[in-house]
Amino acid sequence: MSGADRDEGAPIVPGSPLARALDGYVVPGLSAGFADKVLAAAANRPPLLPELRRNDVTGTARGWRLGRRIAIGVAGFCALASAAAATGLLERVGLPVPSAGKVWASITGDEPASAPAKPVVAVAAAPVDPAPAALAPVRIEGLIDTPEELAEAFRRIDEVRKGRSELRRRLLDERIALEKERRAAAGLPLPTPEQEARIRQRLEDARLRRERMLNERIEARREELRERVESGEALTREDIMRPIHQEQRSLQQRVKLERLRQMSPEARREALRQLPPEQRRALKEAWQQQRAQRLGREAPLAGEAPVEAMPEARVQPEVSPSETPPDGPPR
Amino acid sequence: MAAPMADDAALAARMAARDADALREVIARHAAILNRIAYRMVGNAHEAEDIVQEACLRLWDHSARLAQRHPAGTSAGAALRLSGWLKRVVTNIAIDRLRAGRRISDEEVPERADEAPLADSRIEAEQRDAGTRALVMALPERQRAAIVLTYYEELSNAEAAEAMDMNIKAFESLLHRARASLRQAFAAQGDAL
Known part of the structure; x- marks a missing residue:
């Protein structure tokens, strides 16, 4: 600010030309009766509207209201984000969602415990070959007329059976892992380690029981075949494989029939209705044969449950596509 | 400069009780200075009077709140200065009116010369x-x-x-x-x- 500016902004000195000019600004007085006019207007003044509520509250209440809105907003955002993460929406748009374990590991600096997730990744990355070399169908060409050739055929069959058994066990593990992952993604409760161990033990017991029954029958059949070879008979492929298939079918049918017996009549009827006609027919025949054996006559007794009333909700394929007897548990 | 009124809180309380005499007393005390401020701001006698009236009516309207915030007989009541409150209101109304361009036109120039003595x-x-x-x-x-x-x-x-x-x-x-x-x-x- 220059000196001239400072002088121009200085107070106006009384008696100066500027002061004399300003003093000439005469103000006329108020009109007569001004007070009465104001009082009359005041008397006709409408009452004031009540104050707005927001002007009436204290700072604390206003702060709490603001805080509550912020809290509701944050909670809503968290709920939406959680829903998006749970439904996989974020991953679909390319936003990786770390698990709580990874976040905790990044905070604490520990290695993430990602071991349980590895089998799932491995399954997705490398799908199991449906027909690996060890599971290839057993090929028997020509006649078998020596015990060595028969033993070799049995060895190959056992090898394939063993490979299939391993494959089924692995598929079972993968299926359990996938189911656990699905339940975790959907927010459903996961089985405890004790529950999972019990389920696995039950499945393993069922598998062993079926395998034992099948082995007993296969071994009896093999003993018969060995006797035939030792007696000089030449066996064909059908002589070896067909009885195995028949045994397998018979075993499966017995299991199914046992299940059907345990169902209520309505459930049995419904389960049978859902079966393919050929399976329904086969079950009917097996049922009749069992009854005939048990009762010593061909036809079932009048008044007993009809064969059509027998169920099987889910039936395994009767014949293995690889021409070897399946030894897995019927599902 | 007028000395602060010692009983401004009491006047506010009376106006809050809708005592017209209290408003009349306020007008008697402050209307002149308010009129001068308004007139010198807007340069029009009628509008200046209108502004003063509006300020007095606002005081009448807000007297209840003033009386609540400045109860008579308390230190808050002693701090109440109606003159300062009214001057602020008059100044703001005048500035608002000037800005809004709602001024009544300046005094008209006489169309013909006054023939009276001392013209x-x-x-x-x-x-x-x-x-x-x-x-x-x-x-x-x-x-x-x-x-x-x-x-x-x-x-x-x-x-x-x-x-x-x-x-x-x-x-x-x-x-x-x-x-x-x-x-x-x-x-x-x-x-x-």
Whole structure:
């Protein structure tokens, strides 16, 4: 600010030309009766509207209201984000969602415990070959007329059976892992380690029981075949494989029939209705044969449950596509 | 400068109780100075009176709140200054009206010369008055208010700043600019004459 500016902004000195000019600004007085006019207007003044509520509250209440809105907003955002993460929406748009374990590991600096997730990744990355070399169908060409050739055929069959058994066990593990992952993604409760161990033990017991029954029958059949070879008979492929298939079918049918017996009549009827006609027919025949054996006559007794009333909700394929007897548990 | 009224809180309480005499007393005490401020701000007697009336009615409306915040007989009541409150209201109304351009037109120039005796002296006085008014009216509204409050009403800078809802530093800066503008306008007017 220059000196001239400072002088121009200085107070106006009384008696100066500027002061004399300003003093000439005469103000006329108020009109007569001004007070009465104001009082009359005041008397006709409408009452004031009540104050707005927001002007009436204290700072604390206003702060709490603001805080509550912020809290509701944050909670809503968290709920939406959680829903998006749970439904996989974020991953679909390319936003990786770390698990709580990874976040905790990044905070604490520990290695993430990602071991349980590895089998799932491995399954997705490398799908199991449906027909690996060890599971290839057993090929028997020509006649078998020596015990060595028969033993070799049995060895190959056992090898394939063993490979299939391993494959089924692995598929079972993968299926359990996938189911656990699905339940975790959907927010459903996961089985405890004790529950999972019990389920696995039950499945393993069922598998062993079926395998034992099948082995007993296969071994009896093999003993018969060995006797035939030792007696000089030449066996064909059908002589070896067909009885195995028949045994397998018979075993499966017995299991199914046992299940059907345990169902209520309505459930049995419904389960049978859902079966393919050929399976329904086969079950009917097996049922009749069992009854005939048990009762010593061909036809079932009048008044007993009809064969059509027998169920099987889910039936395994009767014949293995690889021409070897399946030894897995019927599902 | 008028001394602060010691019973302003009591007046506010009476007005809150809708005592018309209390409002009449307030008008008797403060209307003149309010009229001067308003007139020098807007340059029109009718509008100045209208502004003063509006300020008094606002006081009447807000008396209940004032009485609640400044109960009579308490330190808060002793701090109540109705004159300062009214000056602030009048200043703000005047500035608002000037900004809104709702001023009634300036006083009309007589269409023909007055044939009455001493007409020359009256015309000369009117011309001098018009010149002074033009000086003040040439200022922007807030600078004009600063001059009116400090020069004409002889308020201290602090009181004038309070009347204009400003802090003291900002008001002093405004007042400095107002005086400089006034001097420049006065010099220009002298040159023109």
